[in-house]
Amino acid sequence: MSPIPNAETHVGSPRSRVDGRAKVTGAARYSGEFTAPDLAHGYVVNSTVAKGRITRLDTAAALAAPGVLEVFTHENRPRTAWFSYNYQDEVGPPGSPFRPLYDDKVVYSGQPIALVVAETFEAARGAASLVRVSYEAEAHETDLKNRMDEAYEPPKKRTGISPPPKPRGDARGAYADAPVKVSGDYWAAYEHHNPMEPHATTVVWEGGGKLLVHDKNQGVLNAQSYIASVFGLGKGDVRVVTPFVGGGFGSGLRPQYQLFLAVMAALELRRSVRVVLTRDQMFTHVYRPNTFQTVRLGANPDGALRSIQQHAIAGTSQFEDHQEVVVNWAGTLYHCDNVELTYKLAKLDTYTPGDMRAPGAPLGLFATESAMDELACATGVDPVEIRLRNYTEKDENENKNFTSKELRACYQVGAERFGWSKRNPEPRSMREGRELIGWGMASGAWEAQMMKTSARATLTADGKLEVACATADIGTGTYTILTQIGADAFGLRMEDVTTKLGDTTLPYSPVQGGSWTAASAGTAVQLACEAVREKLFKHARKASGSPLADVKLDAVSFADGRIEVTADPSRFVRIADAMRAGGVDRLEAEETAKPSMIDQLRYTGYTHSAIFVEVRVDEELGAVRVTRVVDAVAAGKILNPKTARSQVVGGIVWGIGMALEEETMPDHNLGRFMNHNYAEYHVPVNADVQGIEVVFVDEHDTKVSPIGVKGLGEIGIVGTAAAIANAIHHATGKRVRDMPITIDKVLG
């Protein structure tokens, strides 16, 4: 059993990011910023048709351009792995992964079809415009509406993604008999991740067959094994180092094509190569799928649910079955005996969609929580009250208890802070000047989980600690919270702790995603620190005349570079003296954190939220402003209220974008996304964001992770879009079920 944790000085307190200064001063190095002597630059050429065959690829003019080293195409690419399974990665869905420059087939518009490598970026970019391509185009389909009839349940399930639960009761019969019914069709547009940092890879050719790879990703080990497998290299010959990531949001979970291209070019040219994607090229790989849903709720006049039916169809590529959890949430959030949830895919001539912040959840909850709001209107029951009436203490999808669930407190605290009790339930009843005011709310949920992760702690005689783990920090604050945990374990100042991340030579971590990193890497660091403390304590007891000789580990504290008796701090041994006694100048331990199998069998873990939104709508002109947001979140222990708040605020801002602005617009005639830049793909700007208040509700849970953490990466976004849609309905009486809710959809 692990010893009693040290006093918490940093954990639980707001702390600024330890990497903040490096980031704002430019000292933090990102993947496209690493350099090497003799660095060559690659620029990608993308297809302009959605489907067909490349009949001619004329690279003569490009090759003749000054400074050009090589133009790689499917015709001259070096030999890579033959089988598609060699291209699999840690989080990929079932199917046959995309293989860049594999052959003459074009399977989506924007597919990389050539890489021009030159002495400078400018030379490569200029020459790329000289590559001439002819195609034999085939008929394509990118419109989900036209493929819904052929939608299918994915035959192979994606690892880690719960398929919809088996139907329970008789949802259709109960719906038919229900005195109150609501039903609706919901659409969600394509969205692209648009992290500030574009995807980029710098491969440093180290000679002797060794590669040092800086790649924008959310997991260096995943990138390393992909490269090793595709190019037939030993893992020992490929080191991936990605200390900083300028936003991932899921786009860096799977290896993206610039990684393949940069490594391929470096191996072939035997020199260092960098490939950076342009903003426009960021629209030529992963995205959140276009998703259609139908929801039907049947209820008693008092709002008690009698039937839930939710059916989703999402687009995927021709070559992989991307899957996410879209429809399960209703069955987890509410008590209902008759539930039917289905999730189908439809194949389109697009790249494979992928995980984007809380994959599936904000889509599913947009539909579920809009329908619950509709039910509240139909029954005349307050939206918060109707959710309480259908509250469940058990995850009925899994027939398991929750590890913890403070959603009730979220509703209560959120409503109080927002002033929900002053709401007039009647739509169109609140107005100021020309603007209609609407108040809406929604519930949120996201899986809380822990993944097997290792970490190392190294304490030196000078009282400095290093903690290390291969996990990424994609901007979430991982560096900071691991530093806090390490500092508290030994009673150190934050400045005395160095945290190392994002390097394949460090202890094992899965990709950073799914909100699991704080729980997983945090626990691993805690365990490693505890192991070092035990070693240090043993040495301390051996010191000559040690005042700790007859003291047990649980009776001491670590503070100010000393190990002291908690009840009598005048009895202590300095860290340096303990080490000297043990004849060492450093102590190191590596530990692995694993989820408890027993708890996993018995319980399901979720974070929860209740989000309340005020919108002001100029109905005549269709203009919507989100003027106030209160989000009450129950996510277990909050390690750092400052970075935690940032996570949730970021999710809410994205939720505003999802609800009102974000949409990648496909031209189905061309099979191509058209608004592929920051000017025409709208993410929220400052003017779109006003007051956001985040409240963390107390929640004690050591079943998800021993350190009490549940994770925060996704919970901010999940209910936001639904709450905004519900607020717009309250303001205007208009129910918009098609995201984003742009001016044209609001025009009264």
Place this chain on the structure above:
Amino acid sequence: MNRFSYVRATDVAQAAREAGAPAAKIIAGGTNLVDLMKYDVERPGRLVDITRLPGLRAIEDAADGGLRIGALVTNTEVAYDRRVEARYPLLSSTILAGATPQLRNSATTGGNLLQRTRCYYFYDVGTPCNKREPGTGCPAIPGVNRIHAVLGASEHCIATHPSDMCVAMAALEAVVRVSGPGGERAIPFAEFHRLPGDAPERDTNLGRGEVVTAVELPARGFPAHYTYLKLRDRHSYAFALVSVAVGMEMDGGRIGEARFALGGVAHKPWRDPEAEAMLRGQAASRDLFERAAERTLRGAKGYGHNTFKIELARRAIVRALEQAAAGTPQSQVDKRIR
């Protein structure tokens, strides 16, 4: 981006001479041209840098009570010029409704006139576009056309002019001064930009080798009754779906001179003389404004995604005329629409 040569012009005559060469392009603030070069939409063989030309950086009072704005005066300088703020607040307001401070600091008055459409297809060399490559077709007509024209478009092109500033310039009846191989000439603002017709590759009536040297504002600036109402897909840093610039003179409750121009709906800032004439001498009323809006949009045509703009423009005109008549112009800071 292609390889190009670069020359820094030292006087207007040299700039005009250099710019007259077939593959040459004038560059000033570069906020649009450099983007277009990165996208391979513009592939100039030679860039003629006019940023060091003397005499184009001043805002000067004109003898007729108007104001002369040099072509190289930045958007920021115009927007915050005391004389512009006092005498032409409509112009100041339109500039502040556009882009970002960073872009406005770099973008010039002449460049703003010459910025090119934001049509998705025009920007994407992987697609056909009659404006970019005449004769290849217009995929926007059957395609994605949310930001496209509903007035004055042609079967060849439904692109819009993206400027905010130009919408005010149109309402103010500014005059564009140009200098070129044929000497100097003045182009009334309404004749500066073109409708696409069968030559959508030509945005303006500027001749080859002609350099914009200044924009002249007539004395009438509508400082009391004006507004710029811009509707867009987010509250800042987005191009107009529909915008309306209004300049009005009021005599009691009665309208004197009245002008309004629309942005985001056509290949040029859109004015309708008949609709404006309906307002003059009339008492301000919602009914009157609705009739004027109706008149303005009588020939409007939607292409699917953008069809809502017709109704949106109708309502925006009414609201903007109300704002101007009441002397309560739209704030560009407070996003609440008055």
